[in-house]
Amino acid sequence: MTNKGIFAIAATSAVALLFAMNVVQVDLSSDEQSDTETMALAPISLGNPAMAATLQTRRPVTPFQEPILAALPAIYNQRLEVGNGDTLAKILMKAGVDRTEAHYAIKALTEYYNPRRIRRGQDLTLTFESAPLSVDTHTQTNSDTFIGFALEPDYKTEVRVSRTATGDFKAEQRTKxxxxxxxxxxxxxxxxxxxxxxxxxxxxxxxxxxxxxxxxxxxxxxxxxxxxxxxxxxxxxxxxxxxxxxxxxxxxxxxxxxxxxxxxxxxxxxxxxxxxxxxxxxxxxKALMRTPIDGARLSSTFGKRKHPILGYTRMHKGVDFAAPRGTPVYAAGHGTVVYAGRKGGYGNYIKLRHNGTYETAYAHLKGFARGVSKGKRVEQGQVIGYVGTTGRSTGPHLHYEVMMSNNQVNPLRVRMPxxxxxxxxxxxxxxxxxxxxxxxxxxxxxxxxxxxxxx
Ligand SMILES: [Zn+2]
Structure with missing residues (x-):
């Protein structure tokens, strides 16, 4: 069989070959580049844009490898890492892929993956097919053919774009x-x-x-x-x-x-x-209590409202419970006191940290329960303070806030643990x-x- 015949067969089965195990791995991202022969198999020198533009590569043929290389066009992979400011098109073209081919390959990709999502540090595997060698001269007859690329949107998925028998590109997604x-x-x-x-x-x-x-x-x-x-x-x-x-x-x-x-x-x-x-x-x-007080009446809800003292509309970032002065206020959950003291318009204020996500705060208190101070641990349901009207307040009530990752959320609505x-x-x-x-x-x-x- 002639070289040309084998090349034709290989080209039509290129897609099948892409998923085959026995491709020549050219991993340029690794440090093990001492093997000059492996380096030479890459279609371009990555450090040399002029070289990349020409896409001319000479593959040295050792006497031992000669019969194999001459007989079978090799499919090989080139692994690249996305750099700062790289687009997929830029990367493909830098690797020697023709602009039009890069365009169609990326277009095929969009069926499963938005090319804009590509990010720095992500790995890309480009696949090429070596041009068949002339047995007589040991030089190549034409340049290597780009036959596709693959990327991993996440650790368990692979999207692969491959050239089909008709020459256009097709994307496939598979679970690894x-x-x-x-x-x-x-x-x-x-x-x-x-x-x-x-x-x-x-x-x-x-x-x-x-x-x-x-x-x-x-x-x-x-x-x-x-x-x-x-x-x-x-x-x-x-x-x-x-x-x-x-x-x-x-x-x-x-x-x-x-x-x-x-x-x-x-x-x-x-x-x-x-x-x-x-x-x-x-x-x-552990659960957090939505209502850390007994026998109280919900007097103001979470959200936009006209402030009773300031007079203008602003967000009310907690809920208010009207209750007689001195009514005990409970810790909404197990946690650590991160603040217990005077705090501007909040008056006497306690903030508890329950874990890395949740915090709760209690404002306008008359006073603090014994032993409640910064750094102390509290149990759910433990009395931490008493209803008052300190700070910017029109009458005795508890202002209660729940914070999720530092943002106040509606204690009555939020999905509590x-x-x-x-x-x-x-x-x-x-x-x-x-x-x-x-x-x-x-x-x-x-x-x-x-x-x-x-x-
Ligand atoms: Zn309030």
């Missing part, structure tokens, strides 16, 4: 084959949970999630002591080569604080909602799940002990 496996780590805290986690090889993002989900029960600024211990199990998602590509959910976490253990299990309820529960099926997210406790068949289902999780944990620990034994 990923392997999901549980990873376990534990350690003793010397100075911070963050450092202990890092020393145990836990990714920073997992430590951050762990802190967030335990922060309803733990004040990480105050409760952690030297010698406390942590344990975590999370999902590690890796690609078909075993390379971790994504850190999944924390499925189990435990903290031992001064000998007392707090555990949480990630559990999916029958309706599909996912939450964290302690070993007894109590939600680790549930604070639910599983009961009956829900609890039974959770307990069966928990036992399965405990078995996975035990087996991971056994493996770790065995590994340590071999060191």
């Amino acid at each position: 084959k990923l392997d999901r496996k549980p990873v376990h780590a534990e350690g003793t805290i010397k100075n911070s949970l963050y450092v202990a986690g890092r020393d145990a090889g836990v990714p920073a993002v997992i430590i951050a999630r762990l802190i967030r989900l335990l922060s309803w029960d733990v004040d990480f600024q105050r409760d952690i002591r030297k010698g406390d211990a942590f344990e975590v199990m999370y999902e590690s998602i890796s690609d078909k080569h075993g390379k971790p590509v994504y850190n999944g959910a924390v499925t189990f976490a435990a903290l031992t604080l001064s000998g007392k253990q707090i555990t949480v299990y990630r559990h999916e309820l029958k309706d599909g909602t996912v939450d964290y529960f302690d070993a007894d099926g109590k939600a680790s997210r 549930s604070g639910k406790t599983l009961k009956g068949k829900y609890l039974a289902r959770f307990k069966a799940f928990r036992q399965a999780q405990d078995r996975i944990l035990a087996s991971l620990k056994t493996t770790e002990v065995a590994k340590r034994g071999n060191d």
